[in-house]
Amino acid sequence: MQTDLWKGKTIVITGGSSGIGEALLESLSQVPCKLINLSRSEPELVRKISKKKEKRPAEIFHIQADLSSEKEINKAVAKLAKLTDGIDVLFNNAGITAHSRFDQTQIEAFRRAFDVNFFGPVFLTMRLLPFLKKNKGAVMVTSTVSGLYGIPARSAYSSSKSALHAVMESARIELSEEGLRFIIFCPPYTKTNLRSNGIDGDGQKLEEPHYSGKSKTPQEVAEKMIRSIEDPNSRLVVMDKSGLFVQWMRNISPSFLEKVLYKKLYKDFH
Template sequence: MRYAGRVALVTGAGSGIGLATALRLAGDGALVACLDIRPGITGDRLGGAALDLEVDVTDEAAVRTAVEETVSWAGRLDLVVNAAGVASFAHTTDVEWREWQRVLEVNLTGPFLVTREALPHLVESKGAVVNVASLAGVRGWRYSAAYSASKGGLVALTRSLAVEYAKAGVRFACVCPGSVDTPLRQAIEPVPDADPDLLTHGRALVDPPVADPEEIAAAIAFLGSKEARFATGAVLRMDGGAGA
């Protein structure tokens, strides 16, 4: 019960890593505000320990309202987990401007907006932020110009804020998963005319080579806890040895 008496806000809590994280934190005693563009999925499974909020993380006003509602509901805020995200894989010459903009807005601007609104409350509670980046954000990745740029930016944002807010007592860390069994992964369309050699690039070395969302959630729960005091600025790869 490492989160007893603490309050977490999780974006993308309706599925995948976000859902697994919300369930893990609640199981560890937290009250969890579950933000998702499709509300109601997580709260039904957590009962009174959860607040379901319909939020588009790229909507500045909606994010501000969601943070205010969370603090009004629970009285404080101790942890933010930015797990909402979208994927995009294509030949770079096929990436349209609107798609580039969509990926950057959800994967990078969204975490920035949520974190910015939460920071006054996290300073008060000496809390933490854990961002969900990707292996694609720390090494070269095939057919992922927009996605890699967004996740690499999220890694840099995490490190920058870790430095800026260290003296204020707010910790920042991020996890960089490789392949994870989520609806996001299952919905990825094959890239036409892909180079077979590139498709084997970055495969996990463990068996099975795809992680369960719960494995990533366990790492998030640690990084967001008081036990990870000395891990501020940490970038934890959860890639099954793919980036080794």
């Protein structure tokens, strides 16, 4: 991390109570800056600081909000406006996964995935635009490699994330003249609670074990996200070969990509 670039900045993180967002909060808390977290539950770090069990150079605030609700986003923005009038970085990171075959997915599961992964970050970004414009800020969305192509057994998850890509791209082109930046970040599998917090095709709690293959730690992902904000040329960021493979193969040979996905994820949809 280039600490000097983050000193004195105002940074908003969504989903800092767990996984990748929690790792982001932890890393950035080491810098003297203002950190504002939005999630339903309070991050452990915030609890420890308020009980004086931890001390950090950053000022950290938690605003409780269910980001699938416009009403709650409006309330959260009103609270945030009491803490700052400018935002340098908005990490739209909160999200849920959804696993099921397309032909076994209820429309409610699509709605839930879109409420959290699409409408939440889109509406929050809209409401925070005046704050971002004031500081010529950067917006990063935590998407996924599954947002780069429709992945089997992930139609609701993939589509809710890839729809977000298009919004970020449109906004990037339009608002570049006001100095704003929009970055799409696609982590590969990461060791977090994503699956235990996910939904199945009926919109019910996902009953699946954690992914047991090769995966990144939330800390590795958070560090790369921070470095991607520091790089003025970041647009669409993937972290490893799995992301690069999907990103390039979708244009070079989609039929080959589909064969690979069919074979690799066969068990997920059978």
